[in-house]
Amino acid sequence: AQSVAQPEDQVNVAEGNPLTVKCTYSVSGNPYLFWYVQYPNRGLQFLLKYITGDNLVKGSYGFEAEFNKSQTSFHLKKPSALVSDSALYFCAVRDSHSGTYKYIFGTGTRLKVLA
């Protein structure tokens, strides 16, 4: 069975500081990993994905994430946070080997960037 965990309900960071939003996953095969962002009263928007290849993936709005197979993690990072980055962030996983179609989402981490 596939699962994904976001251990922090909320992350607070000062504007200009680096940010990290954590995600760990569990799948039986190789993972397809995604990060999405949700602004108030909106649908989820794609940020970045890892399918295969380079462990460091770069995405929209200056975000990046590092796939770490040994730690089964896919943490989202940004070198310098902006107030406008404040939103709800979701990590998602799909197991490439199980034949499943569904993406499983984490419980979300609310990022608050303080001016």
Added chain:
Amino acid sequence: EPEVTQTPSHQVTQMGQEVILRCVPISNHLYFYWYRQILGQKVEFLVSFYNNEISEKSEIFDDQFSVERPDGSNFTLKIRSTKLEDSAMYFCASSESRNEKLFFGSGTQLSVL
């Protein structure tokens, strides 16, 4: 950028009534999904749809739920007899291929009274 559109944005209904939530996925996409989000937090998978049939469904997607793609453009979710616990934000999503990113609509907020 192309968009997934959902209507209505809000739906209020009485317990036991039928509701139909409508979605227009992106035109060249082949995979379609319904998810729901309760209290602005957990995003739960309901069903995936490919090649004009359900490809996978969750335990939540019981006999009260059904999906249709009646005309090649719309993708609907029907709840036959709504319960209080069906109150949630329902999101439609589509993707071009199985491993590609999902494009989400803005959602329909369903309130069951």
